[in-house]
Amino acid sequence: MYFDREHQIEDDIVRIELILHHSKYTGILIAADCNARSTLWHDKLTNSRGRILEVFMTNKQVFILNVQSSNTTFRNRLGTSNIDLTITCPRLLNSITEWAISDQENVSDHSIIKYAITPVIAKVYAENPLNK
Numbered sequence: 289m290y291f292d293r294e295h296q297i298e299d300d301i302v303r304i305e306l307i308l309h310h311s312k313y314t315g316i317l318i319a320a321d322c323n324a325r326s327t328l329w330h331d332k333l334t335n336s337r338g339r340i341l342e343v344f345m346t347n348k349q350v351f352i353l354n355v356q357s358s359n360t361t362f363r364n365r366l367g368t369s370n371i372d373l374t375i376t377c378p379r380l381l382n383s384i385t386e387w388a389i390s391d392q393e394n395v396s397d398h399s400i401i402k403y404a405i406t407p408v409i410a411k412v413y414a415e416n417p418l419n420k
Contacts, residue, residue, distance in 0.1 A: 289321070289322075291322045297337045297341060304318065305348070308348060315383065318375040318376070321398065324371060325338045330370050349378060350377055353384055353387045354374060359391055362397060380405075383407070387403040
């Protein structure tokens with residue numbers, strides 16, 4: 289998803305709410321350029337867009353998978369920030385692992401974000417002692 293910094297973030301939050309409602313019985317992973325900054329997702333500062341997004345995510349019980357890193361998700365000639373978020377619901381929270389910001393060169397001012405997704409069915413099967 290892309291949250292245009294020239295638009296009100298509340299409009300994008302409505303889009304996320306619709307996606308969450310549509311996927312309430314399944315897992316959902318959202319990769320988004322939120323153009324919102326918050327120390328909650330390891331940025332240097334929190335801006336007004338970040339505060340609004342923090343409140344929404346807390347109220348909707350969704351999780352940000354971003355972890356502390358020496359790399360940032362965005363960098364250009366004006367500076368660096370962590371405005372790109374990987375968001376998931378409780379159902380998939382433990383299935384997403386190895387989240388990392390790559391230091392691999394690319395043509396974008398946004399960094400490559402990598403993560404692994406473990407199938408939930410396989411995980412449940414492996415943890416069930418009756419399946420051994």
